[in-house]
Amino acid sequence: MLPLPAGGAPHLLLLAALAALIGGLSAVERKGALQLMLSRPLVLAPLLGWALGDAQGGLVLGIPLELLFLGGVNLGGSLPDNESLLAGAMTATVVPAGLAAGTGVDPALAAIGLALLLPIALFGRRLERASEQRNSQLLEEAVARAERGDPDAARVNVRGLLLPFGAAAGICALGVLASPLLALVRVKCTAAALLAFDGAWHAVWAVAAACAVRAIRDPRGPALAAISAATVIAITLAVRGLW
Amino acid sequence: MIPAAALPHAARRVSPRTLARVFLRSLFLQAAWNPRGMQNLGFADAIAPALAELYPEPAERARAAARHLEFFNCHPYLAAAILGGAVRLEERVANGEAPPQSVSSFKSTLGPPFAALGDGFFWLALRPMAALAAAATEPFLGLGCVAVFLVLYNLVHLSARVWLFSAGYARAEGVVEAVARAHMSSGTPFLKACGAALAGAIAARGVLDAGLPDTPLEGVLVASALVVAWAVLPRLGATRAVYIALAAGLVLGARLL
Numbered sequence: 001m002l003p004l005p006a007g008g009a010p011h012l013l014l015l016a017a018l019a020a021l022i023g024g025l026s027a028v029e030r031k032g033a034l035q036l037m038l039s040r041p042l043v044l045a046p047l048l049g050w051a052l053g054d055a056q057g058g059l060v061l062g063i064p065l066e067l068l069f070l071g072g073v074n075l076g077g078s079l080p081d082n083e084s085l086l087a088g089a090m091t092a093t094v095v096p097a098g099l100a101a102g103t104g105v106d107p108a109l110a111a112i113g114l115a116l117l118l119p120i121a122l123f124g125r126r127l128e129r130a131s132e133q134r135n136s137q138l139l140e141e142a143v144a145r146a147e148r149g150d151p152d153a154a155r156v157n158v159r160g161l162l163l164p165f166g167a168a169a170g171i172c173a174l175g176v177l178a179s180p181l182l183a184l185v186r187v188k189c190t191a192a193a194l195l196a197f198d199g200a201w202h203a204v205w206a207v208a209a210a211c212a213v214r215a216i217r218d219p220r221g222p223a224l225a226a227i228s229a230a231t232v233i234a235i236t237l238a239v240r241g242l243w
Numbered sequence: 244m245i246p247a248a249a250l251p252h253a254a255r256r257v258s259p260r261t262l263a264r265v266f267l268r269s270l271f272l273q274a275a276w277n278p279r280g281m282q283n284l285g286f287a288d289a290i291a292p293a294l295a296e297l298y299p300e301p302a303e304r305a306r307a308a309a310r311h312l313e314f315f316n317c318h319p320y321l322a323a324a325i326l327g328g329a330v331r332l333e334e335r336v337a338n339g340e341a342p343p344q345s346v347s348s349f350k351s352t353l354g355p356p357f358a359a360l361g362d363g364f365f366w367l368a369l370r371p372m373a374a375l376a377a378a379a380t381e382p383f384l385g386l387g388c389v390a391v392f393l394v395l396y397n398l399v400h401l402s403a404r405v406w407l408f409s410a411g412y413a414r415a416e417g418v419v420e421a422v423a424r425a426h427m428s429s430g431t432p433f434l435k436a437c438g439a440a441l442a443g444a445i446a447a448r449g450v451l452d453a454g455l456p457d458t459p460l461e462g463v464l465v466a467s468a469l470v471v472a473w474a475v476l477p478r479l480g481a482t483r484a485v486y487i488a489l490a491a492g493l494v495l496g497a498r499l500l
Binding site: 056138150 | 271273276277280281283285287288291294302304308311312316319320366367374375377378381385389392396400432436440441444445446447448450452468469472473476477481482488489490491492493496
C-alpha cells in the first residue's frame with residue numbers, strides 16, 4: 001500500500017488542486033505580473049507548504065533553493081533556470097510525502113526530492129522559451145488587429161499569462177499525485193541510508209552557500225564573505241565555550 | 244456649462260483615475276514578453292486607457308495605439324518612469340504641442356540606460372541582499388524570515404515603482420535628472436557589501452550545523468566543500484555541482500556518520 005496523507009485519496013486530489021492553483025499563480029507572478037517576488041523559492045515553498053499542511057517543511061526546501069538560484073537573473077532576452085517551477089514542483093512532491101510518511105520534510109526526503117526534480121529548473125527555462133514563441137503569435141495577432149484600426153489590439157497581452165499558468169499548474173498537481181511514491185521510498189529508508197542522506201543534504205547546503213557568495217557579483221564579495229563567515233563561526237564557538 | 248467639444252483649444256489631460264489604471268496595467272508589463280517586440284505588448288496595453296481618453300476620435304486613437312506596438316524593452320520596474328513620461332508626451336501630442344515621433348524617441352532613448360540601472364540595483368543588489376537577510380535570520384525568526392524578505396524588498400520596490408511613474412508623468416524628459424538624483428547606482432555597492440557579509444554568515448551556518456555539537460570533522464568537510472564549490476562553480480554550473488555534492492555527501496555520510 002502506498003502511504004497517503006491523512007484524508008486518503010480524496011484529500012490528495014484536493015491538495016493537487018491547491019498546488020495547481022498556487023503553482024500556476026506563482027508562474028504568472030514570476031515575470032508576467034506584479035513581480036513582488038512571491039514566486040521566489042524562499043516565499044513560494046513555505047506558502048505552498050502551508051497550503052499543503054506544512055509551512056515549516058516548505059521553508060526547509062525554500063532556503064537552500066533560494067541560495068542555489070540567487071544569482072540567476074533575467075537580463076534582456078537571456079533567461080535563467082526556472083527556480084520557481086522547481087520550488088513549486090519540489091514542495092508539491094516533498095511536503096505531502098513528508099506528511100504521508102509521518103516524518104515531515106527531513107534531509108532524506110529533501111535530498112531525494114532535489115536529486116529527482118532538479119532538471120525541472122532547466123525544463124522550466126525551455127518552457128519559458130516556448131511561451132515566448134507563443135507570445136510572438138499574440139504579437140502578430142495584435143499587429144493585425146491594430147492594422148484594422150482596433151485601438152484595443154494590445155489587450156491580447158494578458159493572454160500571455162495562460163501558458164505559464166497552465167504548465168506550472170499541471171506540473172505542481174503531478175508533483176502532489178506522485179508524492180505517495182516518494183513517501184514509500186522514505187518509509188523504506190534504513191537508518192544507515194538516513195545518515196547518508198543527512199551527509200548529502202549538508203553537501204547541498206555547502207553548494208548553496210557557495211552559490212550565494214557567487215551571486216554577489218562584486219570584487220570585494222568573496223573577501224567580505226570569508227571575514228563574515230570566520231567571525232560568525234568564532235563567535236558561535238566562543239559563546240558555546242568550545243573555543 | 245460649455246461642452247468640451249465646443250472648446251477646440253481646451254488642453255486634453257489624462258484624469259487621475261486613468262493614470263491609476265495605466266499604473267495598474269504596468270504591473271503586467273511582461274505578460275506577453277516576446278523576442279521581437281520584448282515588452283511592447285505590455286507597454287501598449289498599459290498606456291491604452293490614457294490613449295482612449297486623449298484621442299476621442301477613433302482613427303486618431305487607433306494610430307496612437309499602433310505606434311506603441313513598436314519595440315520596447317527596459318527593466319520592468321524602471322519602465323514605470325518611461326510609461327509615466329510617455330503619458331505626459333502623449334498629452335502634448337494630443338494637444339498639438341509635440342510630434343508623435345517625440346514619444347517613440349523618448350521610449351527608445353531611455354529604455355537601455357534605465358534597464359541597466361534597474362538590473363544593477365534590483366536584480367543584482369537589492370534582491371540578493373533581501374533574500375540573504377531572510378536566510379541569515381531564519382534560525383532566529385523561523386517562518387518570519389519570509390516577511391523580512393518581502394518587506395525589505397517590496398518596501399523599496401513598490402515605493403520606487405510608484406515614485407518613478409509619478410516622476411515620469413510630472414517631468415517627462417526631466418525624469419532622467421530625477422532618477423539620477425535618486426542615487427540608485429551609488430546604493431548598489433553598499434547593498435552588495437551587505438549581501439556578501441550575509442552570504443558569509445549563511446556559509447558559517449552550514450559549517451556549524453554540520454560540525455556542532457560534536458562532529459567537528461563534518462564541519463571541516465562542509466567548509467572544504469564550500470570553498471571547492473565556490474572555486475569550481477563558474478566552470479561546473481550549479482546543476483552539476485549539486486549532483487556531485489549529493490553523491491559525495493551520500494558516500495561520506497554513509498561512512499563517517
